[in-house]
Amino acid sequence: MIIVQISDLHVGSQFLPEKFETLVNEVNQLNPDFIVVTGDLTNEGLMKEYEQCKKLLTKINAKKIITISGNHDYRNTGYLLFKKYFPFETVNELNDKVVLVTLGTARPDRNEGEVGYRQNLWLERTMKKYKDKVKILAMHHHLVAIPDTGSDQLTVVDAGDVLRTILDTGVDLVLCGHKHRPWVWNFGKLMVVNAGTATSERVRGLFDNTYNIITIDDMNVKVDLKIVGGKRVPIDDIVTNYSQFGDE
Numbered sequence: 001m002i003i004v005q006i007s008d009l010h011v012g013s014q015f016l017p018e019k020f021e022t023l024v025n026e027v028n029q030l031n032p033d034f035i036v037v038t039g040d041l042t043n044e045g046l047m048k049e050y051e052q053c054k055k056l057l058t059k060i061n062a063k064k065i066i067t068i069s070g071n072h073d074y075r076n077t078g079y080l081l082f083k084k085y086f087p088f089e090t091v092n093e094l095n096d097k098v099v100l101v102t103l104g105t106a107r108p109d110r111n112e113g114e115v116g117y118r119q120n121l122w123l124e125r126t127m128k129k130y131k132d133k134v135k136i137l138a139m140h141h142h143l144v145a146i147p148d149t150g151s152d153q154l155t156v157v158d159a160g161d162v163l164r165t166i167l168d169t170g171v172d173l174v175l176c177g178h179k180h181r182p183w184v185w186n187f188g189k190l191m192v193v194n195a196g197t198a199t200s201e202r203v204r205g206l207f208d209n210t211y212n213i214i215t216i217d218d219m220n221v222k223v224d225l226k227i228v229g230g231k232r233v234p235i236d237d238i239v240t241n242y243s244q245f246g247d248e
C-alpha cells in the first residue's frame, strides 16, 4: 500500500502553482492508494482559496484523499468552510490491516495546536479497537519540536497527554505538518514524521518543497522523503546527514 502525505499547500498568496503541477505528475505516477493532506490547504481560510484548492486536488488520482484542517484554514471563520469543502471521516480503515485516524488540532484564530481532554480520551478508545493493526495518526500541528524552527511555542499544547496515549495504544506512525520542515523522530516502534510544505514558498530549514511517501508492506512501514522535482531518499537520511544551513 502506498500513502502519500502532502502538507501545507497554502493555496492563496504564497502558493506555487508550477510546484503543484510537478507534484501532481509525480504523485499520479506513483499510483498511490491514499493521499493524506495534513492541513493548511489554504493560506487565509478564504472561500475563493477553498474553491481553488478543491479544484486542484481533483487532479490527484487516488482511492481516497483524506484532508485535515490547519490553523491557516481556520482563519477568518474558515473553520465553517472547511467542513463544507472538505468533509472528512476521523477513522479511516484503509484495508483489513491498516487504520488511519485523524485528530483536529486547529482552533479558530489561534496558531497553536490543541488536542483537548475529550479528543484524547476518544483517541485512546479508538486506537484500542485496532490492537493488531498498523495504526497511523495524522494531525496538523507537530507533536514534538523540530530542529531549526526557533523558540517554538506552536506545538500541540497538550503534547504530553497525547504522546502518552499514542505510546500506550501502540500507534506505529504519526504524521504531522505545520512547521514546513521535514523531519522524523524515532521512539522505538513509534515514528513521528513531519512533512515539509509541498507547494508554498514558506519553506524552512530544508530549502525545497517536499512531501512524504509511505509504503506499507504487510505490517512494515517505510517512509521516504521526496523533493518536488528532485530526489527521493529514506526520511531517516535527513537526520543522519543533518547539517545546519551554511555548514561545510
Ligand SMILES: [Fe+2]
Binding pocket: 008, 010, 039, 040, 070, 072, 178, 179, 180
Ligand atoms: Fe502551514
Ligand SMILES: [Fe+2]
Binding pocket: 039, 040, 070, 071, 072, 140, 177, 178, 179
Ligand atoms: Fe500551520
